[in-house]
Amino acid sequence: MKRxxxxxxxxxxxxxxxxxxxxxxxFFKPKITVQYPEEKTxxxxxxxxxxxxxxxxxxxxxxxxxxxxxxxxxxxxxxIDSEVRADGTRRTTKYEIDLFKCIYCGxxxxxxxxxxxxxxxxxxxxxxxxxxxxxxxDELLAIGDQYEKEIAKMKAADAKFK
Amino acid sequence: MSDLVNVELDxxxxxxxxxxxxxxxxxxxxxxxxxxxxxxxxTVAANCRxxxxxxxxxxxxxxxxxxxxxxxxxxxxxxELARNAQKAVMEFLLINHPLDCxxxxxxxxxxxxxxxxxxxxxxxxxxxxxxxxxxxxxxPFINTEMTRCIYCTRCVRFAQEIAGLPELGTMGRGxxxxxxxxxxxxxxSEISGNIIDLCPVGALTSKPFKFSARAWELQQRAAIAxxxxxxxxxxxxxxxxxVKRVVPKDNEAINEMWLSDRDRFSYEAINSExxxxxxxxxRDGQWQEIDWTVALEIIASSFENVKHAYGAEQIAALVxxxxxxxxxxxxxKIMRKFGSNNIDxxxxxxxxxxxxxxxxxxxxxxxxxxxxxxDAVLLIGSDIQREQPLAGARLYKAFRNNAAxxxxxxxxxxxxxxxxxxxxxxxxxxxxxxxxxxxxxVQSIIDHLKQAKxxxxxxxxxxxxxxxxxxxxxxxxxxxxxxGATFGELSVGANAAxxxxxxxxxxxxxxxxALNQAGLDANSMFAHAxxxxxxxxVDVEFDVADPQQALGALKKADFVVxxxxxxxxAMREYSDVILPIALFAExxxxxxxxxxxxxxxxxxxxxxxxxxxxxKVLRVLGNFLHLSGFEYNSSEDVKLEVQRLAREEEQEECQxxxxxxxxxxxxLDPVGRLKRSKLAxxxxxxxxxxxxxxxxxxxxxxxxxxxxxxxxxxxxxxxSISPALAEQLQLHAGDSVQxxxxxxxxxxxxxxxxxxxxxxxxxxxxxxxxxQLGNAFGTIQIKKVAT
Numbered sequence: 001m002k003r004x005x006x007x008x009x010x011x012x013x014x015x016x017x018x019x020x021x022x023x024x025x026x027f028f029k030p031k032i033t034v035q036y037p038e039e040k041t042x043x044x045x046x047x048x049x050x051x052x053x054x055x056x057x058x059x060x061x062x063x064x065x066x067x068x069x070x071x072x073x074x075x076x077x078x079x080i081d082s083e084v085r086a087d088g089t090r091r092t093t094k095y096e097i098d099l100f101k102c103i104y105c106g107x108x109x110x111x112x113x114x115x116x117x118x119x120x121x122x123x124x125x126x127x128x129x130x131x132x133x134x135x136x137x138d139e140l141l142a143i144g145d146q147y148e149k150e151i152a153k154m155k156a157a158d159a160k161f162k
Numbered sequence: 163m164s165d166l167v168n169v170e171l172d173x174x175x176x177x178x179x180x181x182x183x184x185x186x187x188x189x190x191x192x193x194x195x196x197x198x199x200x201x202x203x204x205t206v207a208a209n210c211r212x213x214x215x216x217x218x219x220x221x222x223x224x225x226x227x228x229x230x231x232x233x234x235x236x237x238x239x240x241x242e243l244a245r246n247a248q249k250a251v252m253e254f255l256l257i258n259h260p261l262d263c264x265x266x267x268x269x270x271x272x273x274x275x276x277x278x279x280x281x282x283x284x285x286x287x288x289x290x291x292x293x294x295x296x297x298x299x300x301x302p303f304i305n306t307e308m309t310r311c312i313y314c315t316r317c318v319r320f321a322q323e324i325a326g327l328p329e330l331g332t333m334g335r336g337x338x339x340x341x342x343x344x345x346x347x348x349x350x351s352e353i354s355g356n357i358i359d360l361c362p363v364g365a366l367t368s369k370p371f372k373f374s375a376r377a378w379e380l381q382q383r384a385a386i387a388x389x390x391x392x393x394x395x396x397x398x399x400x401x402x403x404x405v406k407r408v409v410p411k412d413n414e415a416i417n418e419m420w421l422s423d424r425d426r427f428s429y430e431a432i433n434s435e436x437x438x439x440x441x442x443x444x445r446d447g448q449w450q451e452i453d454w455t456v457a458l459e460i461i462a463s464s465f466e467n468v469k470h471a472y473g474a475e476q477i478a479a480l481v482x483x484x485x486x487x488x489x490x491x492x493x494x495k496i497m498r499k500f501g502s503n504n505i506d507x508x509x510x511x512x513x514x515x516x517x518x519x520x521x522x523x524x525x526x527x528x529x530x531x532x533x534x535x536x537d538a539v540l541l542i543g544s545d546i547q548r549e550q551p552l553a554g555a556r557l558y559k560a561f562r563n564n565a566a567x568x569x570x571x572x573x574x575x576x577x578x579x580x581x582x583x584x585x586x587x588x589x590x591x592x593x594x595x596x597x598x599x600x601x602x603x604v605q606s607i608i609d610h611l612k613q614a615k616x617x618x619x620x621x622x623x624x625x626x627x628x629x630x631x632x633x634x635x636x637x638x639x640x641x642x643x644x645x646g647a648t649f650g651e652l653s654v655g656a657n658a659a660x661x662x663x664x665x666x667x668x669x670x671x672x673x674x675x676a677l678n679q680a681g682l683d684a685n686s687m688f689a690h691a692x693x694x695x696x697x698x699x700v701d702v703e704f705d706v707a708d709p710q711q712a713l714g715a716l717k718k719a720d721f722v723v724x725x726x727x728x729x730x731x732a733m734r735e736y737s738d739v740i741l742p743i744a745l746f747a748e749x750x751x752x753x754x755x756x757x758x759x760x761x762x763x764x765x766x767x768x769x770x771x772x773x774x775x776x777x778k779v780l781r782v783l784g785n786f787l788h789l790s791g792f793e794y795n796s797s798e799d800v801k802l803e804v805q806r807l808a809r810e811e812e813q814e815e816c817q818x819x820x821x822x823x824x825x826x827x828x829x830l831d832p833v834g835r836l837k838r839s840k841l842a843x844x845x846x847x848x849x850x851x852x853x854x855x856x857x858x859x860x861x862x863x864x865x866x867x868x869x870x871x872x873x874x875x876x877x878x879x880x881x882s883i884s885p886a887l888a889e890q891l892q893l894h895a896g897d898s899v900q901x902x903x904x905x906x907x908x909x910x911x912x913x914x915x916x917x918x919x920x921x922x923x924x925x926x927x928x929x930x931x932x933x934q935l936g937n938a939f940g941t942i943q944i945k946k947v948a949t
Contacts, residue, residue, distance in 0.1 A: 064264055064265050065265075065373065066263075066264030066265060066269070066376075067376045067379065068264065070379070071376070071378060071379070082373050082374060082375070083373060083374060084372050084373045089265075090265040090373040091373075113264045114264070
């Protein structure tokens, strides 16, 4: 009996139609492939991507060179030098993040008492030359200036959970 | 054992000295009680109330710092009552304290921050506005942020009890209390920097250090301060190869937990613009950078040429008394192996007559810590408070705690923070005269010394440097013998003892053995100009006693090598080759202090540019000169050789004994000796008396910006005369005068100062005017210039 059923299935291509049925079912289902980079998946407000340094609305940089991010960084990716600026405030002369060392843990953002260093949702960036992975202060500030609106929105959206 | 009482501390039964406070008992038994105002070196104030603890049978908690232990006392430091009291005090302290820890330099090493973690609550109940206080200007060393102050009054008590200057005080009461300087300006203590360490919060922080690093990222390396003969222990705090600050390292025998401002802030010179980082060669009047090999080859061949043409005794070497034992020894070794005995480190001295009879090293004669136990002290030619600030602080303690009678025989009436019981202010020659004839004043001083139990006679820099040094020294020793007082010298520089021991004197070899033929001393090597000079760590224009004579000899010389961390215009003028050597934070070495303590340290940061540690430069120079015995691998090797030589010399008992005999003979007959020697000064001539101001004392200090700012603030006059002389010459303060010395004429403005004795022109050394003058203790003429 078993042999007969087996022969029947073999000659009627039963297994093939069984497989094709699944193909047909997915053929009419909605597609989930994201056409990166034209399309992107949505990211969380807490996504930890490329870093940025923020400014206050009056244009003053937020960073006060407290070096807490440097101390909190488990990968020792942050290097800061500080000094007394001409107006007597505490400011950085050097703020560098080595993105090759960085493990994107977000501790720097958590340590910052003035919400200066943040991790944006930017995840696609590349370096062409050796040394470019070390983000300098001016570069980080420029990213902050460019994406301030998004950063502020993200921070506001996440504020009630902190 | 009767003075021990039984106390129960947190359930632990302990025995405590009667009369001690609960907090001391707790500290000694490993129980921590939180505190702000209590400090073991200061008196008890009990005003922060942080150390409240529960004592059995007491309804209310009591302050542990001000409650003496009693028999059977039961103390609970962590009971609910104590804990609640401490938490409540912390809440009050935090009411007015700003939340600016991220920008506060104390952040990370702040006692308030630490204790707030343990005793503070996470949310403040205080919603009202906080109090704000205007900052004070405390000069170039101390940065103030008075809003952070919690009124522990440690700084106030330090100023009164240790520094001896009631400069800081509290004004107002309650909410309106403020720490203030009585004169709202720089505080003129030479140990003021210590209040930075004392301040438990960030109200008083270091100004040169301001915002440059955080406490947790600094690397700590122990070292020895290179400025005075105490050899204060310091810690360098460096970040990525840059020294960010210097803090004291506890050493009860030397500096306790304090540090003089000079030791604390001189590190700023490390990054001075005048640092030289490559070997320099003068070719046809032009300076060019060269390789080390080329530089050393040129030096070796030039020295050999001079030796062949004129003999080795035409070469002379001058070493700074602030150089390390290793450096001094190697300079000495090069010179002696090369065949010249012309080496000296006594840059500021003018009288070398008694050098043969001196002990192997200048010594204080008692442990530094014993200075505070003295009952009577005679200072001869010493401004101890500014020459060795921490020794001065010890004397102040003796004055304050034992009511010590401090007496002085000085050529200037120095402002001491301790009161002088008796003083003789006279020109050096008159000081000698007074002591020789035993004037009534001297007799009363001797009587006071005789009556005291712990007594000492201390010879300071002015006595050692002046033209009558030999007489003053033997007379001082004579009085010490008469009265049973300890005789001590506080020598100039950090390592004068090392220089004596390593043979950086013309008449003794390394280890201290007398030489058959003495070379030329620091003065005569310029008076009898030599063909070639090796200058080690010396700014000739500022460091030597007779700059004009020295500069003249150097300009005439065929070849001058300067090994120096810094380069100055004058150095460019007289040198032919400049070798950059590492500074005190960049080299390893040893200093021997005035107690004969050897203190070895390692480098804290890498040497700048192509500078090399001095001992390495000298070692290789020895190789280039084809001298034997220059195969050292480390500064430790050099030190071991010096120690071996010193030990061998100690064993040469007979030689030492014979020297001692000669010494004793001299000591017993100082008066007869004086009659044999001639007193140089005639009474109608004016004598110049020069002092090296605290912040001009060596090449490092002179290049430290905060110290120089303080020096400028102090505005010490360059030349001052007594009112009597001013009247005689019809001069007024601020007048321009023409100063003539050894055919050198300088125009300078003059100050009239009642502290200057008659017949003395009191000059600051190590400045532009003194650099143009002659002998620091010679005769001088003053003439009014018509304006």
